[in-house]
Amino acid sequence: MSAKEEFIDAQIKCDKFFSSLEPPANLVTDDVDSFLRRHAGDETPVAIVTSGGTAIPIERNTVRFIENFSTGTRGAASTEHFLANGYAVVFLHRHQSIQPFFRHVSLAEVFDEGFHPENVKMHELYNEVKRTNRLLRVGFSTLCEYLWHLRRIAKSADQCGSRALVYLSAAVSDYYIPFDKMEEHKVQSGCEALTLHLEPVPKMVYPLRNEWCPKAFVVTFKLETQQDLLADKSRSALLRYGHQLVVGNLLDTRRREVFIYDQNGSVRLKLSDAEFTEGAEIEDKIISEVVTRHRHFHKMKEIIGREQ
Numbered sequence: 001m002s003a004k005e006e007f008i009d010a011q012i013k014c015d016k017f018f019s020s021l022e023p024p025a026n027l028v029t030d031d032v033d034s035f036l037r038r039h040a041g042d043e044t045p046v047a048i049v050t051s052g053g054t055a056i057p058i059e060r061n062t063v064r065f066i067e068n069f070s071t072g073t074r075g076a077a078s079t080e081h082f083l084a085n086g087y088a089v090v091f092l093h094r095h096q097s098i099q100p101f102f103r104h105v106s107l108a109e110v111f112d113e114g115f116h117p118e119n120v121k122m123h124e125l126y127n128e129v130k131r132t133n134r135l136l137r138v139g140f141s142t143l144c145e146y147l148w149h150l151r152r153i154a155k156s157a158d159q160c161g162s163r164a165l166v167y168l169s170a171a172v173s174d175y176y177i178p179f180d181k182m183e184e185h186k187v188q189s190g191c192e193a194l195t196l197h198l199e200p201v202p203k204m205v206y207p208l209r210n211e212w213c214p215k216a217f218v219v220t221f222k223l224e225t226q227q228d229l230l231a232d233k234s235r236s237a238l239l240r241y242g243h244q245l246v247v248g249n250l251l252d253t254r255r256r257e258v259f260i261y262d263q264n265g266s267v268r269l270k271l272s273d274a275e276f277t278e279g280a281e282i283e284d285k286i287i288s289e290v291v292t293r294h295r296h297f298h299k300m301k302e303i304i305g306r307e308q
């Protein structure tokens with residue numbers, strides 16, 4: 001299939017996906033629009049951060065799901081660093097996954113002892129973020145909820161132009177059971193093996209890049225378990241979608257090392273043993289790199305816009 005055919009095919013599959021599924025009852029609407037409108041108005045950079053894993057229901061009256069490993073640490077830590085860099089953040093997270101700010105605090109601190117010295121700065125940032133209303137949390141559980149929310153939020157973020165950054169760190173399932181192929185009721189257990197038929201999830205980065213928020217700076221993640229696949233897979237994602245950055249990581253080393261790929265090459269970000277022992281986080285380095293590149297991207301778009 002040529003690149004153009006692949007693109008058209010993906011667009012058709014994405015449209016079909018949304019038309020075959022009801023939107024979730026709690027689909028975000030006005031909250032997101034007014035949050036993004038306010039920050040577009042005051043020229044705050046905006047990050048849409050996705051976090052945690054998507055659940056795949058196996059029955060319509062769902063008793064069982066297919067799950068993945070993601071804890072949501074990457075998304076939560078990255079959100080704090082975006083906020084510390086002056087961004088407003090829509091945090092699209094898996095319900096009950098790790099949350100920004102709260103992940104640092106123990107119940108003992110809240111009820112008895114006051115904050116540990118290393119949490120005081122975090123607490124100050126939290127208060128400032130609350131005061132300036134720079135964090136909006138949106139929860140999901142299933143793949144379907146995730147994609148409906150993402151589409152809605154990304155379309156609304158289009159009003160922020162190139163000040164918007166989409167950071168897709170959620171672990172999104174590659175396979176799902178379409179609604180019309182799902183059992184109505186609980187799959188009954190028996191002595192026979194259970195065979196499930198899963199279909200590929202349409203590649204939503206295509207419509208995100210081309211329709212939903214085409215002016216935004218887009219960062220996707222590539223997860224592998226074998227080092228020798230990571231570079232090729234990350235580069236082919238960049239080629240396929242034509243977006244700005246891919247952050248490549250390996251399951252076992254994801255807390256200490258990542259590779260950032262752009263159209264020109266790659267850089268490796270790593271925590272030294274000393275940094276890791278002292279509790280430094282790789283997200284600090286990732287977000288510094290991403291924010292620098294986003295600022296440059298936005299500046300170039302402004303210059304080009306002025307010249308036209």
Ligand code: 9Z3
Nearest residue numbers: 070071072073074169170171172221222223
């Ligand atoms: C990532 O690769 C994230 O870094 C992790 C973070 C999910 C590994 P944790 O939540 O882990 O902190 O425990 N996210 C993207 C993974 C993903 O689903 N990528 C897909 C792929 O690799 C498509 S974009 O094909």
